[in-house]
Amino acid sequence: MSSSLAHSAARGALFTMGAQGGKMVLQLMSVVTLSRLLSPHDYGLLAIVLVIIGVGEIFRDFGLTSASVQAPELSDGQRDNLFWINTGLGMVLAAAIFFTAGPVAAFMHEEELVPIIRVLSTTFLFNGLATQYRAQLMRALRFRATSVIDIAAATLALGSALVAAVLGAGYWSLVIQQLVNSLTLLLGAVVAGPWRPRRYSRNHPVSPLVRLGGNLVASNLASYIGNQIDTIIVGRRFGTTSLGLYNRSYQLIMTTFSQIRSPLSNVAIPVMSRVQKEQVRFNSYVAMGQVALGYGLGIPIALVAGLADPVVRIMLGAQWIAAIPFMRLFCGATLMSTLAFVGYWVYVSRGLGNQLFRYSMVSLGIRAVCIIAGSFFGTLGVAAGVFAAPLLSWSLSIYWLSRVTPVPVRSLWLGGFRILGLTGSVTAVSWLTASAIHAGAWLTLLAGIGAGAVAVAAFLILPVYRRDARELVSFIRLMLRRDRTV
Structure with a gap:
């Protein structure tokens, strides 16, 4: 270049x-x-x-x-x-x-x-x-x-x-x-x-260009419909008011955090592509990438889940209180999809486009089944299905990757469970704190964030979490110097 x-x-x-x-x-x-x-x-x-x-x-x-x-x-x-x-x-x-x-x-x-x-x-x-x-x-x-x-x-x-x-x-x-x-x-x-x-x-x-574009239509259409099936089901079966609550919660949580993940890919994928033939370094970057995504996005997600009540009151207003349980389920779905997102980096950096397409189609099928099954239990059931889908897809992602390319399977499993342990604790501590405080939304939010920060600090007593913190810092430095040799 x-x-x-x-x-x-x-x-x-x-x-x-x-x-x-x-x-x-x-x-x-x-x-x-x-x-x-x-x-x-x-x-x-x-x-x-x-x-x-x-x-x-x-x-x-x-x-x-x-x-x-x-x-x-x-x-x-x-x-x-x-x-x-x-x-x-x-x-x-x-x-x-x-x-x-x-x-x-x-x-x-x-x-x-x-x-x-x-x-x-x-x-x-x-x-x-x-x-x-x-x-x-x-x-x-x-x-x-x-x-x-x-x-x-x-x-x-x-x-x-x-x-x-x-x-x-x-x-x-x-x-x-x-x-x-x-x-x-x-x-x-x-x-x-x-x-x-x-x-x-x-x-x-322009027929070659039209044929190339046409080949993209089928995959784009399948992906889009798979991602919108929940909106169609909620709107058709439960009405526009329920869909409005569902949609605002979805947009506030899942869309916002997915928009944060996308620019990170523009930085991480070129770096991983450069070292794809050096298996030890590549594995190290994959593990670091999961740590960076899992903690960097997982802790804010965990705080939002635990403090959903004051967050809704501040962000949306009192008329949206019914959106609180949706937000908590979508926080869980966002965390699980974030853990699986490093797999996307591996597929792209190693040029595994066909395998990525197949995995994506299977994941969309799992999502559709979970949402349809959940819809029999109401709108919250649909949201629970949205949460269950990435929970299953995360396991599938690690297995699928291990079958098509060398990846640090053990590191991904153990790292994922450590992230879930810390973020689950942050959610619980901030939720309990918010439930115990009978004050305004802003004061409750600040107290919950403080309690969550204390929970994170407590985990840093453990050597394995201190090592994760060092890897997180190393990954950030690596991304910031992406224009140099890696």
């Missing part, structure tokens, strides 16, 4: 991670502010619509963003043709979703869905127009531009939603948020993009 390209990639990673952090902050602000102005029913309605929009978006993109970005060469004519393909798909899907609004509303027993679906169907057109503009920014490594556009869109969308909610627009404020976000992303990409599309031309074939 040339020094200029390496420099651009490094700067791109910095801007991308910065934008990710900014979007996460805006998402939390959205949860905190809008949850006080809107009801669980409002959020439940939008959650149903976004599942439908998400399925349509997979077909609207048709994998052509990835295909155009990854193509070694892309002529101006091919780029123009891809623009018209994405735009055409956007128009077709906008019309299709518009006319299926009635049947969807009837299936979900919610007539209010009809106008929401029809209005949001326009986002397919906006996104179709924006697809190749954004892809070209990515091909040109203009990560600063994409980061600025993303942050601007999220900020304007949140501001518009807040104004609408204050004025009493109800769930329409959430619709406005989606529309403003899509429209701003389109306008930003067009302004930043240095090209204007010309007419479609058969002289510039």
